[in-house]
Amino acid sequence: MEERNLLVGQSGGPTVAINSSLAGVISCALKRDEIHKIYGARNGISGLLKEELVELSQVFKGEEGLDQLKYTPSMYLGSCRHKLKPFDQDQETYHKIFQLFLKYNIKYFLYIGGNDSMDTVDKLSCYAESQNYDIKIMGIPKTIDNDLMEIDHTPGFGSAAKFIATSILEMAHDTSIYNMESVLIVEIMGRNAGWLTAASVLARTTYSSAPHLIYLPEYSFSTARFVQDVKEQLKQRKQVIVAVSEGIKDKEGIYISSRSMDQDQFGHVMLSGTGKYLENLIKDTIGCKVRSIELNVLQRCASHLSSETDLSEAFLLGEKGVSFVLEGKNSQMVTMKRVSSQPYAIEIDTVAVNQVANFERKIPLKWISEDGNNVTEEMREYLMPLIVGETKIPYLNGIPQYIFCKEKSEI
Amino acid sequence: MEERNLLVGQSGGPTVAINSSLAGVISCALKRDEIHKIYGARNGISGLLKEELVELSQVFKGEEGLDQLKYTPSMYLGSCRHKLKPFDQDQETYHKIFQLFLKYNIKYFLYIGGNDSMDTVDKLSCYAESQNYDIKIMGIPKTIDNDLMEIDHTPGFGSAAKFIATSILEMAHDTSIYNMESVLIVEIMGRNAGWLTAASVLARTTYSSAPHLIYLPEYSFSTARFVQDVKEQLKQRKQVIVAVSEGIKDKEGIYISSRSMDQDQFGHVMLSGTGKYLENLIKDTIGCKVRSIELNVLQRCASHLSSETDLSEAFLLGEKGVSFVLEGKNSQMVTMKRVSSQPYAIEIDTVAVNQVANFERKIPLKWISEDGNNVTEEMREYLMPLIVGETKIPYLNGIPQYIFCKEKSEI
Known part of the structure; x- marks a missing residue:
């Protein structure tokens, strides 16, 4: 039987939750028989284009190290700020990417990032559909800025x-x-x-x-x-x-x-x-x-003070991203809807990624006080559940024990 | 029988450990029958001169709240940067302070601070001795700068x-x-x-x-x-x-x-x-x-990441300060000597405060690398034990639960 492999990448600016989503992706993908190998692209699309891949299913075999990955700040795989041009302006890049998808039997591609990364998901999944290429592409949101559309709040925020x-x-x-x-x-x-x-x-x-x-x-x-x-x-x-x-x-x-x-x-x-x-x-x-x-x-990057709610949700979105592509969803971003603030509850769903890519969500004016120098009680009620919970991090010699990608040279 | 009361004050720049020393003072003083009331001077010597005292033995009756005080950043009692002039240049201030000691039956005065605060301890205890005034005065060290003489390292560092x-x-x-x-x-x-x-x-x-x-x-x-x-x-x-x-x-x-x-x-x-x-x-x-x-x-001020070794030592120095004045020690600073780095062990002792006041301890040149852009392994061995251990802090609504002096207006 043909190998069906999954590729995951991270892109954009760092947060303390983006590795938790990566851990969620790996954890779920390791458990699913439909997926053979899990590859990570070093430095997002930029590294993929240079064929810099890490075999994550080997690195995290038996899920060892995933806990540590969950609370490690910044991007385990590295990042990039590579924005794809439209297909008609740069066919070569698209061909190269899909040749690599073919070479490594990539049938699922999950991209963890913000605005610009969702644009990449949008462009690649549209191209795949136009070519009837057998791949499912999904975005997993992150940004400290909390400015993505169509999501209650973003992991990392x-x-x-x-x-x-x-x-x-x-x-x-x-x-x-x-x-x-x-x-x-x-x-x-x-x-x-x-x-x-x-x-x-x-x-x-x-x-x-x-x-x-x-x-x-x-x-x-x-x-x-x-x-x-x-x-x-x-x-x-x-x-x-x-x-x-x-x-x-x-x-x-x-x-x-x-x-x-x-x-x-x-x-x-x-x-x-x-x-x-x-x-x-x-x-x-x-x-x-x-x-x-x-x-x-x-x-x-202050993972030592991360919100457990945040890291858990980021992990869950990673897991769900894998489930969704296995269900055949494509060109979507995993999202959270708020069911209730007190008690706090969210629901996971997906949204068409083109509704998210390249937009920015700002604070509604009704949540700013009349004289513009304060915020309202509604704003506070929205925000409060998001910072609840402290993450248990093991320390060695007085500093947190994070994890670093062995395929990189030291920092 | 005449009341024998204890006064404690905090002075100089903030650290996250200076309240832990205050908690140690209060905890020990509450247990000792020789001490009737525990007073705190608001804003150090400056507040004392304005007769701004807090009755700490009431506030922390039954030791309630002392745990919270231990990990609360900055100064519970407030601080000052009041440096006493020599007695012959400002007799009035000395007389005023000792009148207040008399009025409140202060027989023990503990001052938690750095260089300048040790100068205050030195001046007041010398004056008391010269007057045969019945009071024991002791310094408890603190400074993030670690630059006090005659101590292995300073609480807060x-x-x-x-x-x-x-x-x-x-x-x-x-x-x-x-x-x-x-x-x-x-x-x-x-x-x-x-x-x-x-x-x-x-x-x-x-x-x-x-x-x-x-x-x-x-x-x-x-x-x-x-x-x-x-x-x-x-x-x-x-x-x-x-x-x-x-x-x-x-x-x-x-x-x-x-x-x-x-x-x-x-x-x-x-x-x-x-x-x-x-x-x-x-x-x-x-x-x-x-x-x-x-x-x-x-x-x-980042108490959320304080070193448990640091806070425990600060507490211990506060407790020991009380024991030492009850033993009759005067004009001293409580100090720590290092017994061993591996395993880490210290001994508590006292040192004449005039050996500490107004001096600065710098890094020995042998602990700096030859080309001046690094430190040596000895430096690292000295430093490492001091950051070990994480303090368990309760959180409410996602932020640490600290304590604030009710006698102050809000911040």
Whole structure:
């Protein structure tokens, strides 16, 4: 009988949940007799084109190491940012990919990624259908940005949200100790969608209302109103904590960060970032102690603080992706629908991948407070279940025991 | 019988272990019949001078809440940076403090802090002795910087080191995914002593040698050699990760950060920091993708990743501090001596506080590699036991359940 093999790849920016989806794919595929070998493409489509494949069914034989893979940050297989051109502009690449599918008897291809990766799934599955090629192609979603359409929330987002909320609570304790006025500005990722910044609301407790101000890219930003907001807050408390999205824009739609043109010591003009711009603005207008902090890449790689809900869902989506292609589904993305927030429950389904590819989902304006400096209770209710649960990670010599692909050289 | 009460205060910069020492003080003092009431000074000596006291023996009656206090970041009682003048320059302050000691029957005073706080302990205990005043005063050490004399390592350091090592490992995973050259520069706290930056060595695993370069303030920094070091590393690997202390200096002893004079958008000249300076330098000389990250305050407040060894030792030093003052010790700091690294064992003792106050302990040059861009195996052996063990923290709604002083307004 002809071998029927499965290929899986990872693409786009890292999250702490994308390996959990990979683990779900491998775990399910190992159990299904319909699948002979499981291949992983190194660095997504880019590695596939160079025939850089890892035989995952060998590496994870007997499911050994899958637990470790589940909570390892970033991409075990590596990533790429390769966007396929339309078929008529680059037939050669399509032919090459399908020759490799043929060579390795790939009958199922699962691609774990965001917007651009879903575009790849869409293009390849359309091409396969047009050629009557026997392959089922499925997208598995991930992105810390939570900006995919047709899904309640994206794997990777909940863990990033948990890191952001916890860090802001800890920074609120940190700033509370001195009896003096201060402003702390926390810059959070998200160029066009403010989901991650909105998640800062989850830092609030019975004793802490930090962050006291929240600014999202979905609501036009006014520097004058911002200064006024901070002044108002300083009347009520000594320490003001601000959560701000890197992607806030003014009413003309221009990024605030694009105003932050500094000249560096080598004479270059450079962007110093949204947080730094606002820090200097407060220094200039209010003059109190002020500090800006970028959470930076930690928000997308701090597996040590991942949300168990997030990792479990990511794993489940990987498993379901395998089941769905075996059922014959093609050109779809695995998705989650929310059944209820209290108690929290989701349902797994699929959606046509062309409804997801290349779109961005933003925060509905009704979830932003009227004056644009806070989020509503509905927003909080939506977000809260996503950060629940802590992942048990084994430590060795004081640091987490993650896993690394042996086919790569060391890092 | 006259009441014999204990006063405790916290001072200096925050750590995640300073509340654990406070919990140790309270736990031990609650059990000792010699002590009637336990008072806490809000905001250290500054709050004491304003008679802002909290009756901790009431708040933590029956030891309830002490577990939570143990792993809560920053200072439960608040802090100050009040340095006492010598007695002959400011008799009034000394008289005021001792009047308050009299008023509240304070017979034992424990001050948890770093360098400057030990100076306060020294000055007050000398004054008390000169007046034959019946009080025993003791310092309990803390600082993330690990730069106190006469102690093997300081409470707070191990947890910061664990956060730094874990974060660098996670960032190594994060940077490894793309098949392109990149340099990541991680700026770590420590103006004069490089202990925290040296702790980045603990990020290394069997598969990751990140950070590939480590620069400490104790070794003079050459920008030319730095560029050469990075170039050498880029010959061996695609992604280079650099750990650098904020306090590196050139051979004239001038901080590298002081060269990073940028002009901001409001026309101010400002320091952009060591990491940013080196980022621009690499951009200018090598031209590859480069990013700099400041771990910033998270390294001193990320309780969610605290070292259990660190928190347990901090608690023990608090308990022992109470025992020592009850034994009649005065003008001392509780200290730790290392008995062995493998297996790790320490002994608790005391040291005259004037041997600690106002001194700084730096890294011995023999623990820095010959070319100044790495640390030795001895350094690693010294550091490793300090980050071992994970603290079990209860979470509510996805974030850690910390404790906050009810006598403060909310944050």
